[in-house]
Amino acid sequence: MGGVLHNMSGVWILLVIGVLLAGFGVWHRVANGRLRSHRTAGDRLTSSQLGDELGEQATLVQFTSAFCAPCRATRRILQEVAQMVPGVKHLDLDVDEYLDLAQELNISRTPTVLVLDADGGIVRRASGQPRKADVISALGEAIPA
Numbered sequence: 477m478g479g480v481l482h483n484m485s486g487v488w489i490l491l492v493i494g495v496l497l498a499g500f501g502v503w504h505r506v507a508n509g510r511l512r513s514h515r516t517a518g519d520r521l522t523s524s525q526l527g528d529e530l531g532e533q534a535t536l537v538q539f540t541s542a543f544c545a546p547c548r549a550t551r552r553i554l555q556e557v558a559q560m561v562p563g564v565k566h567l568d569l570d571v572d573e574y575l576d577l578a579q580e581l582n583i584s585r586t587p588t589v590l591v592l593d594a595d596g597g598i599v600r601r602a603s604g605q606p607r608k609a610d611v612i613s614a615l616g617e618a619i620p621a
Contacts, residue, residue: 519597519598520595520596520597520598521537521577521590521592521596521598523596525577526577527567528565528567529565530565530594530595531558531563531564531592531594532562532563532565532594533561533562533563533594533615533618534561534563534564534565534591534592534593534594534615534618534619535564535565535566535567535591535596536554536557536558536565536566536567536589536590536591536592536611536615537567537569537589537590537591537592538550538551538554538566538567538568538569538589539569539574539578539586539587539588539590540568540569540570540571540586540587541570541571541586542570542572544586544587546605550587550589550606551568553605553607553608553611554566554568554589554611556608557611557615560612561612561615561619563594563619564615564619571583571586583603585603587603587604587605588601588602588603589601589602589606589611591611591614591615591617591618592618593618593619594618594619599614599617599618600614
């Protein structure tokens with residue numbers, strides 16, 4: 477009788493682990509690449525920090541790394557959007573070359589995308605590959621009407 481109860485407790489443990497893993501998978505799928513609002517006083521980036529001039533209207537900043545597979549697709553999306561919208565510039569920063577800035581901004585994975593307004597204020601931020609429509613929508617917030 478004790479052996480049956482012992483085996484059942486193992487089944488329950490596996491069931492709980494399975495539910496936790498499924499929950500994590502759903503959360504990761506929903507959160508990955510989502511452009512979250514990021515309006516915090518003082519969160520501005522300058523052209524000297526970024527190593528290049530800001531866009532006239534907005535700047536799409538991508539932190540990337542050499543071994544990041546989604547970085548290539550993200551780069552393509554951001555370049556397409558920057559070409560579509562006048563005054564928008566795309567900057568691709570290697571996290572190894574901009575390590576101090578990445579640490580200052582708490583960037584822990586690549587790609588990380590920042591949408592900046594014309595003054596360098598961080599309007600939106602995404603960890604992971606954002607959707608093209610979401611990037612265009614974020615630019616609507618960054619560029620004054």
